Amino acid sequence: MSTNALTCTAVSVDFDGFKAVNGVDLTLERGEVHFLIGPNGAGKTTLVDAITGLTKYAGSVVKDGVELRGRKVHHIARRGIGRTFQTAQVFEQLTVAQNLDIAAGAARPALSLLRRRTALPEHVVAVMDQIGLARHAQTPAGILAHGQKQWLEIGMLLVGDADVLLLDEPIAGMGQAERDTTGRLLHDIAQTRAVAVVEHDMDFMRAFASRVTVLHAGAVLATGSVDEVTNDPRVQEVYLGAAHEQETADAATA
Amino acid sequence: MSKFFSTRAGAWAGFGAAALVLFGAAPLVLSGFRLGLLAQFLCYAIVAVGIGLAWGRGGMLTLGQGVFFGMGAYLMAMHLKMADAEFRGGAGAVPDFMELAGIRELPAYWVPFASPVFTIAMILVLPTAFAVLLGFAVFKRRVKGAYFAILSQALAGAFAILLIGQQSMGGFNGLSRFRYFFGYNLDDPVNQQMLYFIAAGVLLVVVAVALQLRRSRYGELLVAVRDAEERVRFLGYDAANIKVVAYATAALFASVAGAIFVPVVGIISPASIGIVPSIMFILGVAIGGRASLVGPVVGALAVAWAQTALSEQFPSAWTYAQGLLFIVVIALLPGGIASIAAATKRFRKEPATAEAPA
Amino acid sequence: MDLLVGQLFTGLSTGSILLLAALGLSLTYGQMGVINMAHGEFIMAGCYTAYVVQQVVGDAGVSLLVALPVGFLVGGAMGLVLEWVLIRHLYHRPLDTLLVTFGVGLVLQQVARDVFGAPAVNVTVPQFLRGGVDLLGTAVPKTRLFILALAVVAVAAVALVLRFTPAGRRIRAVVGNRDLAETAGISSRAVDAGTFFIGSGLAGVAGVALTLIGSTSPTTGQSYLVDAFLVVVAGGMGRIKGAVVAAVALGTFQAVFETYSTASLAKVGVFVVIVVFLQLRPQGLFTLRTRSLA
Secondary structure (H helix, E strand, O other): OOOEEEEEEEEEEEEOOEEEEEEEEEEEEOOOEEEEEOOOOOOHHHHHHHHOOOOOOEEEEEEOOEEOOOOOHHHHHHOOEEEOOOOOOOOOOOEHHHHHHHHOOOOOOHHHHHOOOOOOOHHHHHHHHHOOOHHHOOOEHHHOOHHHHHHHHHHHHHHOOOOEEEEEOOOOOOOHHHHHHHHHHHHHHHOOOEEEEEOOOHHHHHHHOOEEEEEEOOEEEEEEOHHHHHOOHHHHHHHHHHHHHHHHHHHHHO | OHHHHHOHHHHHHHHHHHHHHHHHHHHHHOOHHHHHHHHHHHHHHHHHHHHHHHHHHOOOOOOOHHHHHHHHHHHHHHHHHHHHHHHHHOOOOOOHHHHHHOOOOOOHHHHHHHOHHHHHHHHHHHHHHHHHHHHHHHHOOOOOHHHHHHHHHHHHHHHHHHHHHOHHHOHHHOEEOOOEEOOEEOOOHHHHHHHHHHHHHHHHHHHHHHHHHHHOHHHHHHHHHHHOHHHHHHOOOOHHHHHHHHHHHHHHHHHHHHHHHHHHHOEEOHHHOOHHHHHHHHHHHHHHOOOOOOHHHHHHHHHHHHHHHHOOOOHHHHHHHHHHHHHHHHHHOOOHHHHHHHHHHHHHHHHHHHHOOO | OHHHHHHHHHHHHHHHHHHHHHHHHHHHHHHHOOOOOOHHHHHHHHHHHHHHHHHHHOOHHHHHHHHHHHHHHHHHHHHHHHHHHOHHHOOOOHHHHHHHHHHHHHHHHHHHHHHHOOOOEOOOOOHHHOOEEEEOOEEEEHHHHHHHHHHHHHHHHHHHHHHHOHHHHHHHHHHHOHHHHHHOOOOHHHHHHHHHHHHHHHHHHHHHHHOOOOOEOOOHHHHHHHHHHHHHHHHOOOOHHHHHHHHHHHHHHHHHHHHHOOHHHHHHHHHHHHHHHHHHOOOOOOOOOOOOOO
């Protein structure tokens, strides 16, 4: 079995002439945590929107030999692609257990939905442990702490048998301890899956990334290991260059 | 106390109590006339249960339930008219209002409604199928929220206009003056009481169905779609299918309610099914508590009773009251009366939990 | 040929009426996603404004010219009050806004009933608008021509304001990206109130215009409300262009359907057309492309 879980080729997203994503090639492999970084507006979230079927795009996205382009959002989700959102989208009125149970059930036969739940399936309980929310099984998701909601959202993808996870800023708003927990969770789940993380936080990236792809203005600027990318002069220019330009402009007008 | 009702035993107890009141107490306490009024209110309550499911749990503000209510009502009315005509003039006779309107020959689409079996089948199937079609057309295309509300309202308006224009459906005056209901003479108070029992029984059945749906996995899914539809899609579910089920169920309930309404009240006209009646169904559900099980029933009964008691004596004041109720209840108490009950329960619990260590 | 011209003109005329009724709604619905079910009653208020002005002024021509701006102010003021008292508290609850404003509409209808009585009242048409004009062989009523011209002026005025005035630019900024506009120093609260004022004012103007072709009763507004919403829905939220095209298209459809069947079947036909159209293009005719999930 190839380790290539997801292959994006020449993906481009055009919003009325504005190219939000411009010819991006990206491969995600099982066993890695692949970070997608880049300045705001670089097209990271738009790329995820495209892969998951929310936005139209040109190019090709292939998972396990099947082309995903043109398919509906829920079909792509059923094929094992899971994504999280910048603000965790969970079902606030339902409990943690209910959230996970629903997430696990997309493949259930329709008529079985008409019955009450008798017990949580085993793998749902296992995931609840994995994300550290077993104590909160009966807590409504709406009153969870911010970090716990993020973990719940990730958990929902795990119970649904997602094997390609696209996580959009999973540590936004988390404290240091929570970040470490999240990082270890990511490594845990990446063992059998492909995990892509859209992030800004450089420290988090240095600590937990297996590979990094840098996006800028919708195109891939560099890709490789953490060291390769941080030492790449083009990347340095993009991340430092804006500050540099401002300095020069300030000096000129002074 | 509501914890008790959440258990299976509690649910049975609740139904038992309701059955006792509806079947035991009410017929003894209320006169024939008032019992008939209550039967009418119960019909509105049946519609309200459906709305509670579609709107309260599913987030679909359907302003067009009058269409399904009207379908069930007119379908039943057609059969009753056919049966009466047959009784008077033999098979194939033209109903009395058609004779008066100068329609000598029975329009083709009326003919099958001579059969009670066909009529009942149509009452159950036709509006539901229509709701399924409309639901798919609208929800698959991700038309939701406000757009859906407006479309459903326009549908109610179009339906009423269509009926007003159809002389063979009674036009503006609708269909009335029914003599028999499946062989039972409608003038006989015993049969009127039977109709009341039918309405009460159907209400209990409908509430039981709603309860099961709420407690099932489907019920959770419906709430999930209401609160975070995109998330549900991203989990692999087709949210449109989930919504269609709730919408079609609401349509079915409304249709059955309409069908019972006709022999109880004795008339159905476009005035009962257009834009304004459709949105009035919503008022009762909103007051009682749209997302609760019993709230819509209580709210619908209360509004229907107030309407009957007040609209004739104080028409101006009642209209103001309706408007103000819409404004105040929705703006300040969107969960309806049921949310007051829930809030007081939480309030009573809090002093205890505040003492426990954080 | 006569028939075709007649149909086309009726379509344009009906379309222009729809457009006047829907223009303000397109602003308020498109601007804030606010569904104001009392919009019909604002139209009705415009009708009664024309009636009252005529009682005061007497001369039909003068009263019409006075009533137009007064109707705008009356409608605008009502909209402002409604926005300030109720709607601004409900921005994140669009469906609830719909129901609340419906309640407001009910109250307003009853007020009209209590003040003016339930039976319809009439506003005298000024002398210079009576009769018809011969256009390509068909007799075209002057009142309808006037309304057509008024609709054109109204659309032009709104378009000019949006494009060239500072206020208009602020409105466009808030519609495009509310948060960004706020960081640029624009008070979205003030802009919202202002947009609601203009939108409701337009409803008032529509009401005044409607008195030229029909009588006024407390329920006059209701009959235009659903149609106005359908125009907005079909045209695409908040797009003036869309409202114009949709209004003319729907007006024409209705006129064509009416010649071949009854008025009621025409309404049903229009409804079917819209549902089918939304199947093919659920976002309406023209949309603003934004990167939101909705």
